[in-house]
Amino acid sequence: MKKQTLQKASRGILLPLCLALCLLLSACSLPTAEPPFDFYALERQDYENENGYSMQFPADWQLLSEDAESSTFISGDGSLSCTIGFELGGVEVYSLEEVGDMLLERLGDSLFSSWESEHPRLDSTTYRNRVLGLREDGEALSLDLNVYHVQEGVRYYMSFLCETKVYEAKLPLINAIMESFETTKRGDVLYEMMMQRREEQAQAEWEAAMEELEAEQAQDTETPEGKAPDSEQGQEEKE
Secondary structure, three states: OHHHHHHHHHHHHHHHHHHHHHHHHHHHHOOOOOOOOOHHHOOEEEEEEOOOEEEEEEOOOEEEEEOOOEEEEEOOOOOEEEEEEEEEOOOOOOOHHHHHHHHHHHHHHHHOOEEEEOOOEEOOOEEEEEEEEEOOOOOEEEEEEEEEEEEOOEEEEEEEEEEHHHHHHHHHHHHHHHHOOEEOOOHHHHHHHHHHHHHHHHHHHHHHHHHHHHHHHHHHHOOOOOOOOHHHHHHHHHO
């Protein structure tokens, strides 16, 4: 009787132990999950632009181009690019969704031979949408477009471009770069900048028009007196 009781007790102890051992062995054979992406664990660089914003990129990203309206960065391995555009003094005729959709269509037509977009994600100040496009050589690319409506007449555009096959893997980095974006100038400062740039543009257009006028006048004075221009002279000889 005691022997049977001991056997039952042994089976009662061994069964949970065997199950635990099986679970342990199974866990050892399962692939380990990748740790969550931590942008702030990377070595980073700060970028601040005179157009009133700052953001962060990984340290190995390079600045490809920069002018008064836009800046473009590219990752160290060349697999992902980011372009930040700035619109100051835009006319508030269209809604944020309409502005985003028009920009999306313009970029899609200029970058791809064929493309389609997803449904935009909107709130009161931001627009985001993704384009899946094909180049003429058959390369499949994804464009992640974001529009920030900071205040009346002030918008920032941020677009990321990469191969579609790596887009999902790049998405945590894209989101982290976007989240690092901050405005650095007050609305009144941006308004003063807008007025100054309008004056500079008007001055540049006036100077260009004057140069063109002076060139035309100089060409007229180079014609010798008493000699008709070539076209008129040829007509007289023909007659």
